[in-house]
Amino acid sequence: MQLESHFTTLKTMRQNIEPMSEAIIDPDIRVAQTLPSEFYTDEKYFSKQMEELTRSLQFAGHRSEFTSDMTPISHLESILGQPTLRTMNESEAFLLSNVCTHRGMILCQESRDGKSIQCPYHGRTFHRDGRLKHMPGFADVRNFPAQSDDLPRLKLSEWFGFEFASVSDAVDIEAMMQPVTQRMDWWLENLHLKHDPSRDREWNIDANWILYVDNYLEGFHIPFVHPELNNALASDGYSTECFDNAVLQIGLANDADDVYFEIPEGSIDAGKRVAAYYWWLYPNLMMNIYPWGVSMNIIIPTSVNTTTVLFRSYVQKPELLDKGAGSLLDKVELQDQFVVEGCMRGLQSKLYQRGRYSPTHEKGVHQFHMNLTKEKRFERES
Ligand code: FES
Ligand SMILES: [Fe+2]
Structure with missing residues (x-):
């Protein structure tokens, strides 16, 4: 086959991929073709894959590595698009947004111990379960604090000491690890x-x-x-x-x-x-x-x-x-x-x-x- 007609054939194959999305991979491995190269190279597919990852359970770590009261988990930020902070409050573990509810400063840059979480920018403090504790200079602010001033919580699921994060309540650790x-x-x-x-x-x-x-x-x-x-x-x-x-x-x-x-x-x-x-x-x-x-x-x-x-x-x-x-x-x-x-x-x-x-x-x-x-x-x- 001429090189030019090779290209024409490939182009036609590509155009056929989208409408047939239900059957891109045939369930019968003997007749199936592998994933088309666009899935590895095209930004459009990549952003869909990232949405999919955001919806899934993501490994945060094992409880044996969380030796401090507060531990930022930086690898989750790239996947969930959310800076996260793992805390221990009494005997309960929490996964909180690591973003201050005042003007968005990152709260903890590295693991540390302490009774509360204090923002390094203007000193807002939070309990380790995410509830707002104190904010200097806010005595005259009306309707403060509101629920939106607390740190949002993500779902943290545990399986035999391994901890997983998710932004959705619909995901189920038992099903994943079954x-x-x-x-x-x-x-x-x-x-x-x-x-x-x-x-x-x-x-x-x-x-x-x-x-x-x-x-x-x-x-x-x-x-x-x-x-x-x-x-x-x-x-x-x-x-x-x-x-x-x-x-x-x-x-x-x-x-x-x-x-x-x-x-x-x-x-x-x-x-x-x-x-x-x-x-x-x-x-x-x-x-x-x-x-x-x-x-x-x-x-x-x-x-x-x-x-x-x-x-x-x-x-x-x-x-x-x-x-x-x-x-x-x-x-x-x-x-x-x-x-x-x-x-x-x-x-x-x-x-x-x-x-x-x-x-x-x-x-x-x-x-x-x-x-x-x-x-x-x-x-x-x-
Ligand atoms: S940004 Fe945190 S106290 Fe201002
Ligand atoms: Fe290998």
Whole structure:
């Protein structure tokens, strides 16, 4: 085919995408085509994706990392468009707007202890549950304080010590985490995780966030991209299971490796040498569960072609940290970034529009693409 007619064909394909939005990703993986490149490169799609993220539950942190009375959570600002402050008031945790109700100053720039929240601009103070406490110079102001002078609260939900933020009451933590709760009950029973800040990482990647998630959702690339990780896993030791809003990939330890979970009888995984449970939770959270503890990957889209990824480690058995499949965090990450950034360049090609899926290896990516092209995620039926 002439190059020119290639372009004409691609243009026609693009025009066909919009009206067929219900079936962009065919539910039958054997006939499905992958997500069209516009979803990764076009601002219009990016802003819709950001709206979707705003409606979902966002990981705020683990209670073991909130050691101060007041902790600003800066990564939530990029996703929710809202500076937030996590506070402890008596024994209750709150997630408040971190914006002063007087003239909009950011209240807390860093974690601190204290009885109340004081604005550094004109000294307005708030109780740690967000209620206005005192404002100098306002004695003559009528109808003050009103409810609108209190700090607005966001919804904060907890699941086994992990805290999640949402701007909507309609989202449900139990529903989101249900596949994990059901599968890992034996692990959750004995949980005593502790945040290890020395293992925090922040990666800035020149690629759209969906590419980062796509790459996470398949082990197809492991032999090609991660030779060291490949050696730590059994040769037939990788499986993928899809749930409505989650994907689970399981890596089994190879015969030489003795770092794997002891899984009790009665679990579906009993008898397997599981080295890692890799959970992806729609839309932008990865929870990697290793015998040593949990590595959370928080995916933060910062523009259509840039993404920040935060790693947070919560440790249960520090003696296992440098062993097995979970010991290669940084190396594996850099190898993944190489392919993800390469794809971002490739997706801008005029001669690439979309591809096909491997039914054996890319079920997780297919599930994610179907999720992304549906609307109104995580909202309860009313
Ligand atoms: S902006 Fe906070 S007291 Fe004025
Ligand atoms: Fe990878």
